[in-house]
Amino acid sequence: MGSNSVVSNRRMPEKMNCFDLSPNSNSDSEAEEVHVLAVDDSLVDRKVIERLLKISSCKVTAVDSGWRALKLLGLLDDEEEDKSSSSSSDGFEGLKVDLIITDYWMPGMTGYELLKKIKESSSFREIPVVIMSSENVMTRIDRCLEEGAEEFIVKPVKLSDVTRLRDYYMAAREIRSAESGINVNKRKLQESFDVCTASSSPSSSSASPPSLFSSPAPCSPSSLDSPTRRPKMTSLDHILI
Amino acid sequence: MLGWGVDRLRADMSRLLAILFHQGVLDEQFLQLQQLQDESSPNFVSEVVNIYFHESEKLLRNLRGLLLDREFSDYKKMGIHLNQFMGSSSSIGANRVRNVCVAFRAASEQNNRAG
Numbered sequence: 461m462g463s464n465s466v467v468s469n470r471r472m473p474e475k476m477n478c479f480d481l482s483p484n485s486n487s488d489s490e491a492e493e494v495h496v497l498a499v500d501d502s503l504v505d506r507k508v509i510e511r512l513l514k515i516s517s518c519k520v521t522a523v524d525s526g527w528r529a530l531k532l533l534g535l536l537d538d539e540e541e542d543k544s545s546s547s548s549s550d551g552f553e554g555l556k557v558d559l560i561i562t563d564y565w566m567p568g569m570t571g572y573e574l575l576k577k578i579k580e581s582s583s584f585r586e587i588p589v590v591i592m593s594s595e596n597v598m599t600r601i602d603r604c605l606e607e608g609a610e611e612f613i614v615k616p617v618k619l620s621d622v623t624r625l626r627d628y629y630m631a632a633r634e635i636r637s638a639e640s641g642i643n644v645n646k647r648k649l650q651e652s653f654d655v656c657t658a659s660s661s662p663s664s665s666s667a668s669p670p671s672l673f674s675s676p677a678p679c680s681p682s683s684l685d686s687p688t689r690r691p692k693m694t695s696l697d698h699i700l701i
Numbered sequence: 702m703l704g705w706g707v708d709r710l711r712a713d714m715s716r717l718l719a720i721l722f723h724q725g726v727l728d729e730q731f732l733q734l735q736q737l738q739d740e741s742s743p744n745f746v747s748e749v750v751n752i753y754f755h756e757s758e759k760l761l762r763n764l765r766g767l768l769l770d771r772e773f774s775d776y777k778k779m780g781i782h783l784n785q786f787m788g789s790s791s792s793i794g795a796n797r798v799r800n801v802c803v804a805f806r807a808a809s810e811q812n813n814r815a816g
Binding site: 501502503504505507508511512515563565567594615616617618619 | 730733734736737739742745748749752753756781784785787788789791792793794
């Protein structure tokens, strides 16, 4: 897990500088590039958003309706919300996306309805959804944000909007992988701490000097017996956690 | 001599665009589109504009059909077409068209056929 965050740190500056979309860069960098699913019924808007995203070094899949988006994600049938069930017609497991950006007004299924369906799904509700609309209607914006939309962008969408989103979600992803890295480190710290206390003075069981290191990890029974140690232990707990 | 022709054309185009911007026919979103054009996508602007014209033609035809109908009353449908037209116009920076759509839609919302 630690190695993942190292790789993405190294790759990110490269990706942001080059607009190279050659095939050989895709296989390795698929994990690093933000993959965006863009949903818009207007071909003009689809072309524009696709270009905006590509120029911002994002991988794009553009579809023209909410239904098609759900189908790509593998969420089409209501009973088959489980991503692992590949009993859909072509056995397609479902696209992996980092972000979904959708128009609000679409025939058939609005962006709001799509948002709801995504948030209702156990496998996809974590994916951030951004809604676009050419209109600045407060009630509409509130409704979408309440339903769990990350953001509401008023059209026309500009390059600055897209780079802002991309930076935000790249950073969010970095934080996520860094957090899992921290958990690993915490465990290691705990382990080394246990080792340290085991090798420290055997007199820790008796009422001895209140040094920080002789106060063992919570699992040690000896410290629990002596009431004088408890305050020290709690302060240590705070440090650990 | 060919190079000179290209330069002339470029100058003409810049002048034309300047006029369009000045008149409010185009707005800064068009500039944004131009920024998206580069070596990897050298015809981006013309591609998008062509798509826009194509789509708009369809929308305008629909709108015209609706209006020509004597017993026309489906303002909702008209509103939908107008929304689409307005959206794509604003996406490419067709400012004046978009403004007309806004006025059109306002009239339509009031069921104002004459408007």
